[in-house]
Amino acid sequence: MNVIETRKLTKSYGKQEALHGVDLTVRQGEVYGFIGPNGAGKSTTIRILLGMLRKSGGDVKLLGGDPWQDAVALHKRLAYVPGDVNLWSNLTGGEVIDFLGRLHGKINPARRKELLDRFQLDPKKKCRDYSKGNRQKVALISAFLSDAELLILDEPTSGLDPLMELTFQECIFEAKKQGKTVFISSHILAEVEALCDRVGIIRQGKIVESGTLEELRHLTRTTVTVELAKPVNLDQLQGVHDISQKEGKWRFSVDANAMETVMNALAPMGIKSLTAEPPTLEELFMRHYGDKFEGKELK
């Protein structure tokens, strides 16, 4: 079953179009990474999924319901962490966690204490005295405390230190073990790479790529660095690009489907050393964003 499904979802503010047809499919039990730079439409999409913004067109289904019509019923089954956590300045962190938890139902005090310890949050401080990272922790604890089946997290780790980032990742893995679905929007690619089963890349209000990391990697070239005993003419090989030679080592990128022929051609040349690096998510991402002028040329 698909937990989130959008088809040709659009949203415009007056003449300005924020989303130009977003197609998203998030399956039950998976951790989905929604990546894109600032202003690409991540938060707009999420707010439509939460029934806070009205869509302008297209279809959107969340947990089998309509996010605008069935907001209250659906929100019982999900927990949300906004990208920019603002909290009531006169309440303490503990009070906010209790209050938000009670809107959902009962709070498990043992779990509450465990999460406060793990995230090292002082619940007695007033929210106005929290740093950005600590406000983020309040929202995260409150989300992990609920037994919602779907977690929607909008750039959840902004402001967290590396230790807390690890705690956060543990919590996500736990949620996944419990069969929960997690939807994370982020622009921290290392985090998405570590956590997510599948990713979708959004650019200028449109999904430009989606699939598992393996599938996405398959679309791009692997970078190979090789030191050979015999001289070789790499230019003649099909599917090899960006060839350079430095300190006796060849460096080039290979199309995924040409890997076998290239390796066969290299093997008799006396390989002294060889490294093959799969494309990082960053490289995948840059493929869509790297060239700023590309977009303009298309128009």
Place this chain on the structure above:
Amino acid sequence: MKQNHFAGTGKLLKLYLRRDRIILPIWILLALMLINGQVSFTKAMPDWQMFINELSASPITSAILGPIVPLSIEGAILWRGLLQAIITVMFGASLTVIRHTRTEEASGRNELILGRPVGRYANLSAALILSCGGSLLAGLLTAVFLMSNGFAGSGSLLAGLTLAASGCFFAGIGGLCSQIFEHSGSARGCVFGVYMLTMVAMVLNNIGGGYTGWAWFAPEAWFRITLPFGGNHAWKLLIFIVLSALPMVLSYMLLVRRDMGAGLIVRKEGSADAPPRFNSPMALAWRQQKGSILVWAIGMAWLGGIMGMGTPNVSEAISSSFAHMDTEWASAIVKLGNQEGFMAILIYMLGLMGGLSVFAITVVQRLRREEKEHYAEMVLSRPVSCSNWMVSYLAVAFAGSALILLVLGLASGLGWSVASGEFSHFLRVLGMSLSKIPPVWTIIGIAALLYGWIPRIGSILNWLILGIFIFIEMLWEVGIVGWSAMQWTYFAYAHYSIPIHELSIVPLIVLTVIAAALTWLGVIGFKRRSIG
């Protein structure tokens, strides 16, 4: 090395001027417009001479706004126009200082500045220079404006400088409040509290005849000390300058004794757990509003109590000329009697026109703030419907305004009863206050409707509607428009000019129904629109 503490003041002043290029002209021009309004208002009256004679003969108006001194067209302009202009400048100056000191500090933007070669005093100094400069500019423009209307140069200049002095004093108060409180909201509340104290001093001065020592405690009444166009006591401006310097010097002394970002009031830790009943949007709305409801209730109890105690000092004598004034307003006052009329006007101003209307509008605007600051998002992403969230806030607004009016009625009724030894007043005064509940609820209803459908411009429209209604009220008081125009406003149905035992209950019920209907429409609008 004292000099170094002020390093960078000029550059900061430039920045503040740039930041205030819209707001600074607004408060300066608003002061001028208020004076201009009173000038054209007075001149437009066919018989202003008679009008001011009669007003100054009325013990009620003397008690509230003070006697007209001197008894001339200039005096009539000072009496209300300069008073309003001074109050505007007092707020403009003090809020400007807070805006550039405590607000900047609380937001952390100040760190960007203090990390540069900028002196410790530069920020406060630049803010004070800006506010005092603005006040002085407003004063000089006032003087020029008055002169251009053909009034005496010396009196015009003195009136303008008195206005400037009041502004400078409150700039200092703004600086002082900024040192004491850690959050700009509390600092603004502190300024407002000081202002309320000065208002009490002003009314006590007026009840006492207009020349008592209380006037020194009320900068808005300082023109009753310098007496422009009358005694022209220009030398007293020197005392005002010394008085204004006091809070400023105190601010500098406190500034070096505290840490950046901290106030003088120690911050407390709160509770690690929420009380069990803190579990619904209604509980949140109450938690967020109860502080302001409490402050309003205490303020109203204090003002109402003191004014109630002062009521027996209002003379019951009615001059024969006043009794013959042929406006609806004058005949209504004659019918009520002076003490009853004083109390009725007081309850009307505090409980509806000036006080509770502001409470009602600001409390509904809190919804907008919660939405803009993304607090609403935190609640609405939980299983809470839009209507539940909005209705919770409005319910607290409805209940809170009724509570404040109850307190106002109790305090002023008791004050008058105790001071006069006549307990028959108590229930009448309570009735006057409670009769303001339906119109105040109507204001909340209108604000809810505007918030639900047009949140962006809703808040401006709210104030505009209130302003227009107050304007109609003023036109009616001087007899320019009739009662039929007043009936378009919610003011008319619990108006002070109607004796409380003659007030009809049916329109009040209708107003309550209208308030409910407007609220309902507002909630429908809110449910249909996007959040944020």
